[in-house]
Amino acid sequence: MSRVLAAVAWPYANGPRHIGHVSGFGVPSDVFSRYMRMAGHDVLMVSGTDEHGTPIQVQADAEGVTPRELVDRYNRVIVEDLHGLGLSYDLFTRTTTGNHYQVVQELFQGLHDNGYIIAKTTLGAISPSTGRTLPDRYIEGTCPICGYDSARGDQCDNCGNQLDPDQLINPRSKINGETPEFVETEHFFLDLPAFADQLSAWLDTRDGWRPNVLKFSRNLIDDLQPRAITRDLEWGVPIPLDGWRDRDDKRIYVWFDAVIGYLSASIEWARRSGDPDAWRKWWQDPEAQGYYFMGKDNIVFHSVIWPSILLGYSSPKAGSLGALNLPTEVVSSEYLTMEGRKFSSSRRVVIYVRDFLERYDADALRYFIAVAGPESNDTDFTWAEFRRRNNDELVAGWGNLVNRSISMAAKNFGEIPAVGELTAEDERLLAAVRAGFDSVGQLLGKHRQKAAITEAMRIVGEVNKYFSDQAPWKLKEDKARMGTVLYVALQAVRDCNTLLTPFLPHSAQKIHELLGGTGVHAPMPEIVEVEDLDNGRTYPVLKGDYTVGAKWEHVAIELGTPLAAPTPVFRKLDESIVEEELARLQS
Numbered sequence: 001m002s003r004v005l006a007a008v009a010w011p012y013a014n015g016p017r018h019i020g021h022v023s024g025f026g027v028p029s030d031v032f033s034r035y036m037r038m039a040g041h042d043v044l045m046v047s048g049t050d051e052h053g054t055p056i057q058v059q060a061d062a063e064g065v066t067p068r069e070l071v072d073r074y075n076r077v078i079v080e081d082l083h084g085l086g087l088s089y090d091l092f093t094r095t096t097t098g099n100h101y102q103v104v105q106e107l108f109q110g111l112h113d114n115g116y117i118i119a120k121t122t123l124g125a126i127s128p129s130t131g132r133t134l135p136d137r138y139i140e141g142t143c144p145i146c147g148y149d150s151a152r153g154d155q156c157d158n159c160g161n162q163l164d165p166d167q168l169i170n171p172r173s174k175i176n177g178e179t180p181e182f183v184e185t186e187h188f189f190l191d192l193p194a195f196a197d198q199l200s201a202w203l204d205t206r207d208g209w210r211p212n213v214l215k216f217s218r219n220l221i222d223d224l225q226p227r228a229i230t231r232d233l234e235w236g237v238p239i240p241l242d243g244w245r246d247r248d249d250k251r252i253y254v255w256f257d258a259v260i261g262y263l264s265a266s267i268e269w270a271r272r273s274g275d276p277d278a279w280r281k282w283w284q285d286p287e288a289q290g291y292y293f294m295g296k297d298n299i300v301f302h303s304v305i306w307p308s309i310l311l312g313y314s315s316p317k318a319g320s321l322g323a324l325n326l327p328t329e330v331v332s333s334e335y336l337t338m339e340g341r342k343f344s345s346s347r348r349v350v351i352y353v354r355d356f357l358e359r360y361d362a363d364a365l366r367y368f369i370a371v372a373g374p375e376s377n378d379t380d381f382t383w384a385e386f387r388r389r390n391n392d393e394l395v396a397g398w399g400n401l402v403n404r405s406i407s408m409a410a411k412n413f414g415e416i417p418a419v420g421e422l423t424a425e426d427e428r429l430l431a432a433v434r435a436g437f438d439s440v441g442q443l444l445g446k447h448r449q450k451a452a453i454t455e456a457m458r459i460v461g462e463v464n465k466y467f468s469d470q471a472p473w474k475l476k477e478d479k480a481r482m483g484t485v486l487y488v489a490l491q492a493v494r495d496c497n498t499l500l501t502p503f504l505p506h507s508a509q510k511i512h513e514l515l516g517g518t519g520v521h522a523p524m525p526e527i528v529e530v531e532d533l534d535n536g537r538t539y540p541v542l543k544g545d546y547t548v549g550a551k552w553e554h555v556a557i558e559l560g561t562p563l564a565a566p567t568p569v570f571r572k573l574d575e576s577i578v579e580e581e582l583a584r585l586q587s
């Protein structure tokens with residue numbers, strides 16, 4: 001048994017999340033956490049909504065609401081969507097809690113005390129009307145190199161050159177069209193080059209990472225620059241230094257505060273558990289493991305910036321929380337596209353999680369993401385392929401096996417039938433299914449979920465073949481042999497259901513009950529309204545009791561357990577859904 005931290009990327013609270021987002025971090029982290037818990041590990045799975053930064057401020061201004069009103073709205077939407085997918089967070093919280101502010105300020109202070117935060121005066125773009133930092137990508141102008149008139153402040157999309165915003169000819173704000181002012185402004189920088197050697201040595205010890213993630217991370221270390229970690233903005237965590245603490249025009253930059261959320265959410269979870277130090281077992285025990293789940297655009301934050309923060313806080317003199325563990329592995333996925341195009345809310349190339357779950361079952365999406373998601377390559381979601389996978393594999397493969405074995409046993413015996421002498425084929429099938437606990441489990445432990453579910457479905461295919469070969473419906477004259485075949489099939493279904501539980505928890509619970517099981521097989525998260533531990537505001541969190549439920553092991557079915565005629569667990573999708581969904585995309 002080991003302690004396993006599942007640190008899941010923080011969705012940004014400026015709108016509802018689409019299925020591309022949850023395929024990169026949400027579902028894979030849940031499959032992993034569910035498997036590790038079933039295999040006996042002590043898992044802490046944490047995340048929350050990322051709620052600060054200029055994009056939130058800009059969108060709130062555009063809607064005429066405060067940033068807090070905006071993030072309150074989308075925090076709730078995102079909590080409900082992740083709940084609908086059955087993602088088993090021990091705590092899904094948010095970055096606007098009093099606890100998060102304290103932890104962020106503590107880490108900032110610790111890094112500052114150790115000399116890793118340096119003040120610098122730079123030339124920054126400011127919106128003259130608001131006094132706020134205008135980030136590079138919010139500035140547009142004519143490219144000084146190729147003359148393209150919509151170059152961004154960070155790069156020109158026409159000629160591809162990297163730019164600085166003050167190089168643009170006729171720069172203007174993309175928010176309101178005004179001309180930015182370039183003024184001297186004092187900011188704090190994280191001294192990333194100071195960590196280059198330690199980061200490099202750490203990466204050298206990392207076995208088993210996805211090769212593209214490791215390669216990308218190494219390249220980042222070759223070219224480290226100090227990075228600004230404060231902004232001219234009023235929406236964010238205040239800077240905890242004398243002379244800065246009470247200023248309302250300077251805040252800690254959102255990416256610095258958001259990565260600290262993994263730690264602050266663990267601390268919040270511990271404070272809510274009644275043992276405020278419980279988080280230390282996942283962050284300070286050298287044996288504890290930490291896995292970080294995200295899409296590839298966030299690798300830099302997890303393999304460079306977050307480890308630098310952890311190193312700089314922990315030495316030479318550890319801050320008051322004590323020295324903190326580095327990640328065991330950065331588990332990054334690639335991108336999901338939609339019908340060959342990039343997801344885009346503005347161009348309506350999108351399906352939001354909520355809309356998806358209104359029309360389809362959560363497990364149908366979870367299945368698609370596991371078997372065809374962007375685990376180590378960019379992959380494309382198409383409605384035709386979604387329907388095909390659902391109908392041919394989930395319904396015709398797994399669902400049909402469950403349905404025909406249980407319904408035949410229910411009709412002919414009304415219970416799990418007695419077993420006679422087992423033939424060589426019976427024994428061979430039962431052994432093949434039981435071998436799945438090793439083969440599927442090993443793949444899941446190595447984040448090879450696509451191979452793991454493919455292996456589980458291969459075993460389902462073997463059981464289907466056994467069922468067809470033995471043809472119990474032809475054994476009406478030999479009830480004893482019919483009972484034995486159905487017993488073997490039901491035992492195989494029972495074990496296959498366990499193998500599929502991390503991927504398909506909702507249907508696994510139903511199948512458990514169809515087999516006469518009672519109680520919780522696959523525990524589910526719940527939404528709980530809680531009071532902020534420090535400031536009395538209330539907000540919804542996701543949490544759950546995941547100590548209950550199935551273990552990753554063979555369990556013998558019990559003879560004589562009453563069986564009723566089953567209702568179908570999976571829904572077949574009509575051909576018309578493909579056209580309907582494509583029409584929605586283009587409307």
Ligand SMILES: [Zn+2]
Pocket residue numbers: 143144145146147148151156157158159160161
């Ligand atoms: Zn250009």
